[in-house]
Amino acid sequence: MISRIDLRGDALPEGPALRDLLPRADFDVSAALEKVRPICEAVRHRGDAALIDFAERFDGVRLESVRVPVKALADALEALDPAVRAALEESIRRARLVHREQRRTTHTTQVAPGGSVTEKWVPVDRVGLYAPGGRSVYPSSVIMNVVPAQEAGVESIALASPAQADFDGLPHPTILAACALLGVDEVYAAGGATAVAMFAYGTESCAPANMVTGPGNIWVAAAKRYFAGKIGIDTEAGPTEIAILADDTADPVHVAADLISQAEHDPLAAAVLVTDSVALADAVEKELEPQVAATKHIEDRIAPALAGRQSAIVVVDGVEEGLRVVDAYGAEHLEIQTANAAAVADRVRNAGAIFVGPWSPVSLGDYAAGSNHVLPTGGCACHSSGLSVQSFLRGIHIVDYTRDALADVAHHVVTLAEAEDLPAHGAAVKARFVGDERMSRGWKVPESK
Numbered sequence: 001m002i003s004r005i006d007l008r009g010d011a012l013p014e015g016p017a018l019r020d021l022l023p024r025a026d027f028d029v030s031a032a033l034e035k036v037r038p039i040c041e042a043v044r045h046r047g048d049a050a051l052i053d054f055a056e057r058f059d060g061v062r063l064e065s066v067r068v069p070v071k072a073l074a075d076a077l078e079a080l081d082p083a084v085r086a087a088l089e090e091s092i093r094r095a096r097l098v099h100r101e102q103r104r105t106t107h108t109t110q111v112a113p114g115g116s117v118t119e120k121w122v123p124v125d126r127v128g129l130y131a132p133g134g135r136s137v138y139p140s141s142v143i144m145n146v147v148p149a150q151e152a153g154v155e156s157i158a159l160a161s162p163a164q165a166d167f168d169g170l171p172h173p174t175i176l177a178a179c180a181l182l183g184v185d186e187v188y189a190a191g192g193a194t195a196v197a198m199f200a201y202g203t204e205s206c207a208p209a210n211m212v213t214g215p216g217n218i219w220v221a222a223a224k225r226y227f228a229g230k231i232g233i234d235t236e237a238g239p240t241e242i243a244i245l246a247d248d249t250a251d252p253v254h255v256a257a258d259l260i261s262q263a264e265h266d267p268l269a270a271a272v273l274v275t276d277s278v279a280l281a282d283a284v285e286k287e288l289e290p291q292v293a294a295t296k297h298i299e300d301r302i303a304p305a306l307a308g309r310q311s312a313i314v315v316v317d318g319v320e321e322g323l324r325v326v327d328a329y330g331a332e333h334l335e336i337q338t339a340n341a342a343a344v345a346d347r348v349r350n351a352g353a354i355f356v357g358p359w360s361p362v363s364l365g366d367y368a369a370g371s372n373h374v375l376p377t378g379g380c381a382c383h384s385s386g387l388s389v390q391s392f393l394r395g396i397h398i399v400d401y402t403r404d405a406l407a408d409v410a411h412h413v414v415t416l417a418e419a420e421d422l423p424a425h426g427a428a429v430k431a432r433f434v435g436d437e438r439m440s441r442g443w444k445v446p447e448s449k
Helices: 015-019 029-046 048-059 070-079 082-100 139-152 173-182 192-201 218-227 252-263 278-293 298-307 319-329 341-346 362-367 403-419 423-433
Strands: 003-006 107-112 115-123 126-130 156-161 187-189 211-213 241-246 270-275 312-315 333-337 353-356 393-401
Touching: 015 319, 029 048, 029 192, 029 218, 048 192, 070 173, 082 139, 082 173, 107 403, 115 403, 126 139, 126 192, 139 156, 139 173, 156 192, 173 187, 192 211, 192 218, 241 252, 241 319, 252 270, 252 278, 252 298, 252 333, 252 362, 270 278, 270 298, 270 319, 278 298, 278 312, 333 341, 333 362, 341 353, 353 362, 403 423
Parallel strands: 003 312, 126 156, 126 211, 156 187, 241 270, 241 333, 270 312, 333 353
Antiparallel strands: 107 115, 115 393
16 A cells, blocks of 8 residues: 655764665646646736636636626525534634734844944735635635635735536535635635746736745646746745654554645645654554445545555654655654654754654644645755745845045955946945045045046
């Protein structure tokens, strides 16, 4: 059901050589890029008409309009199961607590007497958020995108999710209800690359956005790459991943359940256990069989995900070696189920999010920990972060120098400009002090003409 990789005995290689030994899904965004190009350009030239045609082609429903009526949001919230509403409200509350603490404040540094640099944080003007609606429906992703954007102070927020033939071409009602709970009333029935193109170019119904965020399939990732540079993006999210670093203190029942929980997303989902305990590895393999048999989505998702090349049990000599392996892997989600789990977790450098100990499963983070579940995949955790308030903010430096403060540093500016063979840079400073007899620090003041 799941393969095993034995890295015991020999010294572990460094860097890319170690990464090459670890399981990873095939996810060729470059190949998908050529397929989304004509889709994106059709949206550019034909606007809403292209969106309607693509909804019929990909989602099996002919839309009258891509914009979801506000009444449909209210109706979806009114019809929502009270238990689901309570769970969504609690998820929103916890996410707000965490993301509100991420807000940045303006700070001024007095560099020299009369010279200061201020950094102020300004939210993007408009964002387009994406909530998937293919194999599963993700109202939780609505929360994870909307809350940090709102807490950052973004004034214009729009959301897209695929049209559903079962719901008269509207996005799934739970998606709509989540939008209503969050106060987002600009919602579009658009999926995959078409949604990203809609936000990038704008159409008759939808104004263009400065940024697009949210998880999605390979077509969403390819469209984000296509528009990189034109709009801001969060990440080219690939298939979801869980890695678990565990020793002989871990409960195999918990470990197996957590591996299955992420395999449930997609046949390309990655489930990786890194352990120094052969006994635990054996127990987890044995435990996977009855747990998989007892769950849903076995044939179409879980079984192929666990059996795929992206999933494995990796056996190492010790927790120290295990740390090197998980840092090389850079998992989207990393659980630490070892003795002294908090201390071990503190040493991890590469992970989208870290879940400490037996009572912090990834499922908690997916829904109600307060953390964000839009995280880097495919090893990108070595250089990228998950979605946060910071994702929607731009830091702007404001430079404010007096005449005397500029005069004090002018000779250094001129020296560096000349060292880089950019004399006009230095001349721009010199021009401000023509005829000033005080300016004699290493350069001649040009005479007035």
